Amino acid sequence: MSGRTRLLILKLAIVLVPLALALAAMHVFLPGCAHRREAGLLGANYASQDLGRFQIVLPRGSTLAPVIARGMEAFTAALYAEYGQNLTLQPITDRITIRLFASKEDLGRFAGSRLKQDLSDADGFYDPVSWSIAIALRPGQDPLATLCHEATHLLMDRSATLGPPDWSPWLAEGMAVFFEHSAVAGGRLLVGGLDRRVAAHVLALARQGRHVPLRQLVGGDRQLFRSDAAPLCYEESGLLVAYLLTGAGRPAREAFLRYIDLERQPGPTPPGTLESSLGVPLDSLERNWLAFLQRIAP
Ligand SMILES: [Zn+2]
Numbered sequence: 001m002s003g004r005t006r007l008l009i010l011k012l013a014i015v016l017v018p019l020a021l022a023l024a025a026m027h028v029f030l031p032g033c034a035h036r037r038e039a040g041l042l043g044a045n046y047a048s049q050d051l052g053r054f055q056i057v058l059p060r061g062s063t064l065a066p067v068i069a070r071g072m073e074a075f076t077a078a079l080y081a082e083y084g085q086n087l088t089l090q091p092i093t094d095r096i097t098i099r100l101f102a103s104k105e106d107l108g109r110f111a112g113s114r115l116k117q118d119l120s121d122a123d124g125f126y127d128p129v130s131w132s133i134a135i136a137l138r139p140g141q142d143p144l145a146t147l148c149h150e151a152t153h154l155l156m157d158r159s160a161t162l163g164p165p166d167w168s169p170w171l172a173e174g175m176a177v178f179f180e181h182s183a184v185a186g187g188r189l190l191v192g193g194l195d196r197r198v199a200a201h202v203l204a205l206a207r208q209g210r211h212v213p214l215r216q217l218v219g220g221d222r223q224l225f226r227s228d229a230a231p232l233c234y235e236e237s238g239l240l241v242a243y244l245l246t247g248a249g250r251p252a253r254e255a256f257l258r259y260i261d262l263e264r265q266p267g268p269t270p271p272g273t274l275e276s277s278l279g280v281p282l283d284s285l286e287r288n289w290l291a292f293l294q295r296i297a298p
Contacts, residue, residue: 076092098132121135254275
């Protein structure tokens with residue numbers, strides 16, 4: 001070995017050994033730092049655990065973390081398997097932080113300035129930049145459906161690579177409501193779904209002309225989704241997404257997926273884009289959708 005080669009190896013060793021030591025130290029200490037930072041933000045009443053691809057923060061003493069981690073792992077795996085390509089979902093490159101708060105007050109104190117509030121749920125927050133979602137625990141209620149709802153918002157927002165998307169409220173909420181109805185059937189998780197009793201409820205209102213007509217729903221702004229009609233708007237949006245993805249046939253599903261792609265582009269989507277994408281006027285879409293509700297209502 002020549003003197004020059006030995007010198008080169010020596011120089012490389014001088015650079016690489018400290019770098020390797022620094023990387024090893026980061027690997028050992030950074031997770032600890034993240035947990036200490038979390039503890040600093042939330043106080044002593046909360047504990048953080050890393051389980052698979054999730055960091056789960058819960059009130060200290062809660063035993064829910066493994067159940068939440070398993071449920072969310074099953075949901076994201078099924079979502080990516082069935083819709084990852086169609087919805088151009090980005091790979092989950094970071095650990096998703098899931099925070100579950102003991103009260104609305106704790107949630108508000110933490111999330112208010114850090115995360116985006118869900119339009120449909122004052123107790124639900126998400127942030128695509130920091131890969132995190134947060135909800136308040138409600139006594140006697142399984143938090144998984146709400147977590148699937150917030151995770152859908154997070155992953156849909158992250159699917160936009162050209163800039164923050166400006167989803168129409170009915171579409172953003174309809175997708176989240178559709179995916180929160182994911183459920184285990186026959187031993188496997190069916191991703192996305194609907195509540196047949198809700199379908200019957202909307203149908204009964206429509207027969208009396210008391211539902212929110214689709215023209216109003218798909219053109220509705222955030223105000224409509226915060227008005228007295230909001231609960232009905234969420235129900236109808238979820239049922240419309242369920243119809244377009246699962247009940248309207250393959251060409252309509254593909255046309256709807258192309259429409260979602262237009263919505264994903266930065267800036268608002270021009271009025272009339274849904275009708276032109278699907279190739280049907282809204283009154284025909286409304287008739288077909290109500291016929292679908294009639295078929296599935298108990
Ligand atoms: Zn929502």
